[in-house]
Amino acid sequence: MAAAGAASALSPFEEKLQGQAPPASGAAPAVDGYVLVTSANGVEATKAARQALIQGYDPLDAAIAGVNINELDPNDMSVGYGGVPNEDGIVQLDACVMDGRTLRAGAVGALEGCKTPSKVAKLVMERTDRVFLVGAGAQKFANAHGFPAEDLLTSKTRKIWLYWKERLSGTDDWIEAGREAEDPDIKEFIRKYGNEYFRPQGTIHMSVRSAKGDLVGVTTTSGLYFKMPGRVGDSAVVGAGVYSENGVGSCGSTGRGEANLVTCGSHTVVEFMRQGRSPEEACLLALKRIAEKTHNVPRHRDEKGRPKFNVSFYAVDAKGRTAAAAIWSGAKYVVGDNEGVRTLESAYLYKKGT
Ligand code: ASP
Numbered sequence: 001m002a003a004a005g006a007a008s009a010l011s012p013f014e015e016k017l018q019g020q021a022p023p024a025s026g027a028a029p030a031v032d033g034y035v036l037v038t039s040a041n042g043v044e045a046t047k048a049a050r051q052a053l054i055q056g057y058d059p060l061d062a063a064i065a066g067v068n069i070n071e072l073d074p075n076d077m078s079v080g081y082g083g084v085p086n087e088d089g090i091v092q093l094d095a096c097v098m099d100g101r102t103l104r105a106g107a108v109g110a111l112e113g114c115k116t117p118s119k120v121a122k123l124v125m126e127r128t129d130r131v132f133l134v135g136a137g138a139q140k141f142a143n144a145h146g147f148p149a150e151d152l153l154t155s156k157t158r159k160i161w162l163y164w165k166e167r168l169s170g171t172d173d174w175i176e177a178g179r180e181a182e183d184p185d186i187k188e189f190i191r192k193y194g195n196e197y198f199r200p201q202g203t204i205h206m207s208v209r210s211a212k213g214d215l216v217g218v219t220t221t222s223g224l225y226f227k228m229p230g231r232v233g234d235s236a237v238v239g240a241g242v243y244s245e246n247g248v249g250s251c252g253s254t255g256r257g258e259a260n261l262v263t264c265g266s267h268t269v270v271e272f273m274r275q276g277r278s279p280e281e282a283c284l285l286a287l288k289r290i291a292e293k294t295h296n297v298p299r300h301r302d303e304k305g306r307p308k309f310n311v312s313f314y315a316v317d318a319k320g321r322t323a324a325a326a327i328w329s330g331a332k333y334v335v336g337d338n339e340g341v342r343t344l345e346s347a348y349l350y351k352k353g354t
Helices: 003-007 012-017 043-054 061-074 117-129 135-144 155-166 182-195 258-259 265-274 279-293
Strands: 035-039 093-099 105-113 130-134 203-209 216-221 242-243 249-253 309-315 324-327 332-339 340-345 347-350
Touching: 012 309, 035 043, 035 061, 035 309, 035 324, 035 340, 043 061, 043 155, 043 203, 043 332, 043 340, 061 093, 061 130, 061 203, 061 216, 061 279, 093 117, 093 203, 093 242, 105 117, 105 135, 117 216, 117 242, 117 332, 203 242, 203 249, 216 242, 216 249, 242 265, 249 258, 249 279, 265 279, 279 309, 279 347, 324 332
Parallel strands: 105 130, 324 347
Antiparallel strands: 035 203, 035 332, 093 105, 093 216, 203 216, 242 249, 249 309, 309 324, 332 340
16 A cells, blocks of 8 residues: 555644744743653553652652553553563563663563563663663573563463463364353453454553753563564664653653654654654654554555554653654553643544544
């Protein structure tokens, strides 16, 4: 399908942008003090990180302490411990951190056996001369720093994985026990994600602008449910899942990793902010690029040529202005600042149901 298919109908945002110059630098109100912007699953994480900032913690330590809440929560099935496993029933985690003060970053991909990949990513940044460790090497490094090898599969995610695996085919050796759909955990899984075309995913991203103006970001995930072993999404990739640069901005992503990977989305958002765009405009412009240019094959396009997937960006600029935007309406995000922590509606390119 031609890329033009995706771009044929102008969204309200595109109409607004036509012929519009970037706002003059300094035109928008500055926010005095610290601010945090987080994906919608990060209310508790944002509260914790905000408290840490108030107590004077380093902003990256505060952000990591925040997302550790999701990583350690066995009931959060998209991040860390209790994340839904890959095809083989093994939990493989991706995470990335970036420090805008130094432009240093650290990342781990397909890390097994460690509940808090964000902490390991920070150690990669601080205690190696490298940026990105994956698989067995990442696990060896985590073990060397005292992270014990742990089983990340919970009884709930094992049940869900077996349910998925046993229903894949009627001609293989895996047989359903029957009556699984009566199990409350499976029921919840089916209710949330449907029973036909479900490949759910989830991630937490947090970007922080400290009161001093330092910009940092962290993204951590168990990635796409039942992914191919070894598949690494955007969350582990500097420039795609996170990009932070002092004086410009910080951004992170959730959603279909492959679409974001090929556009280096978080870096793109920060570059748009460098050019003078507001965080919201920057996020929407980067999403427009994804929507128009990636995945231009029929299985990823609806009848109007629009993406049948979603990507969200969460951004803060050097002035402390925050925004989030998604390809599709209905997404939310969390902001924390002097006034507290609140959940807001993300901007979007396309309205669902239109
Ligand atoms: N971006 C993540 C990935 O592709 C998943 C998500 O954010 O939902 O692994």
